[in-house]
Amino acid sequence: MQNVTLIITEKPEAAKRIALALDFDGAPKNKTEKGITYYLIKREVPIIVVPALGHLYTVTNQKKEKYNYPVFNFNWAPRDIVERKTYRIRYCIDIISKLSKKAEIFIDACDYDIEGSIIGYTILKYACKNKEEIAHRMKYSTLAKEEIIRAYNEVSPHLDFSIIEAGLTRHEVDWLYGINLSRALTIIAKKHSNHYTTLSTGRVQGPTLNFLETREINRKIFVPTPYWQIKAKVKIGKALFEAEYKKGIIKKNRVLKNIITNCAGKNCVIERIEKAKRHLTSPFPFYLGSLQREAYKLFKITPAQTAKIAQRLYLEALISYPRTSSQKLPVSIGYRTIIKKLQKNPEYEKLTAELLSKRFLKPNEGPKNDSAHPAIFPTGNTTDRSLKITEKKTLDLIIKRFLAVFSDDAIIQETAISISINNNLFAIKGTRTAEKGWTRFYQPYFKFKNNVLPTVINNQKVRLIKLIPEKKFTRPPFRFNPSSLLKKMEKENIGTKATRSGIVQTLEKRKYICGEKIIVSELGFEVSEILREYCPSIVSIDLTRKLEERMEKIKEGKEKREKVIKDTIELLMKTTKILKTKEKIIGARLNNAVKKTLNNRIEVGYCSSCKNGKLVILRSKKTGKRFVGCTNYFEGVCKTAYPLPQKGVIKPNVQSCKSCGCPTIKVSIRGKRIWNLCLDPKCSSKFKGKKNEMQIV
């Protein structure tokens, strides 16, 4: 074959889409070798489209020392020799290498962002043997046919080396931080306890854990302060209303008493009626962060799940590239074409017709910009596959947000009636939607409660039914949830849009945090404390923020990658030196924290037989099966043991069984309903109604 063009994509689904779009007949030939499918395309010149499987190469330690730190020598190597169970990566590299020998033209068609650029660059450099200098770059934001053909015709003559430089720096710096600090913690803990536990931290993990810990501390030392609110229950016409004290909260009890004394038995007169119109401007289009937050708020889909769902929708050409930080929708995406495509779906027929009747379509764009991609928008395409519920919900949210962006402001009519009781002012507030505007396009996701007030006039007398004083207390700061944590990370500019949700998952995996409303474990506390004590610069937001700035400078060609790496190594040298000298103290602290955290996880409750032992989840050394046993067994006092289901995740319940008082557990098996289970197999609850189900107190 002569003049063969090799197109490299990031994922198999993208390769399929590109092949379908570029083939003249729309039916490319496919070949599968070792489970990797690539496509042969008929066009002016023969084209082969071959997929990668995400990152095929990664940064690794030059010398294969596993139990030593610090480590500063690194190189890029195939992932299959660094990570376990990645044999498909080897097959993929072999196939790309083989195909590259036949090719003369190389096109990097990986996603157009930092990660995509690194994937393409490393494949071209290592698998295709230094073809990065001659390779072209395809840039697209959706996998829709027209967009792919456009991207192919307007292929960029070379790779974006500035983005690649910044990306390589990020990977190498993150590797240096991760490997050195994580290894230090793990090795120190192991040396002290002789027990292996993976402990990790990094450039983003450290500061994230630090502000989770700070929030937890503020909650644990919180002391509430009393304050009062006072409401006047009044009758206007036949309806009752609660008017709030206009000056807001009252901090002193004697002031409250004075107000009550002043108002008792006094006339109640309407002093002023204020009306105002408030414009609610249409929302901005979604970028990844705002989509993740909205999906969590509305559907309780975690940010990590939302990112995965959005990626799947993108690979099916249903939405544009989701890993964007832009709030802009350029005209070039073709507003009308997309809306017309959406009109074919009966669900959006009416709404789209309304927008299409407008002479001009202008989106309400936000301030955020991303040079690589526009905001997330639907392509208007459909899929033959039946979408999962979460996918359907996310797609509907994206479509409705896209439509709302082009709509007019909503107008809210606000009314405030001020009532004077012996010169103490109270107010009733009412709201009514005057113009629904964009909110009609964003249903059922925008909820607004109308509170219509009766018609009243100035100096009208109303009847005071009673005064309602309420004692309240200030509340501790809220715990972060995955969505608010993501918002905080975004605000502090730590991590990237693509990596933030993964960081939260890693913290969970390491058992530093747990729960939907995030609680920092004893281990999380200790790791964060140790880092703050011995290497404060690592957990400081300033360090990672400055590094992001330097990365931007690399992109602009104002900073050298080598200098950033050199500075990182210098900082890590100092830090690891300190850690080495304090190994004994740190080891003892980590060991205690690991023990406490692990114990917390496996304790199920108190033993009802011996009354003072604790029931814990254990594994049989003989069979490897898990069961619940009493801690007094080891003292030779109690032999209580209960069997456990061998599949699924087990979490202890706080409540005990209503029938027998035995501790209960929650069992969750993937794809099945979560059920509560009493530990006692002979419990009477198990013989009533459904098998193995019980009522908890």
Place this chain on the structure above:
Amino acid sequence: MKCKLCKREKTEKELCLFHKRAYEKIVEVYAEWVDALNINWEDYLSEIEKNSLTGKWAKEVIEFVKESRVNL
């Protein structure tokens, strides 16, 4: 030396850094309670001890202060 309330290293006097911060918070908020309710120290401690919004470490410090009857 260990903190009287947990196994952490103590900083000064009897408590670790966290419990010391909890104690400082209790003292700081007392002024606001006096302003709001004109309350004495013992009653204030009882009030915040039974309040479900009071943090775990703050409660541990209250118990310790009440039991040992010391001013830290």
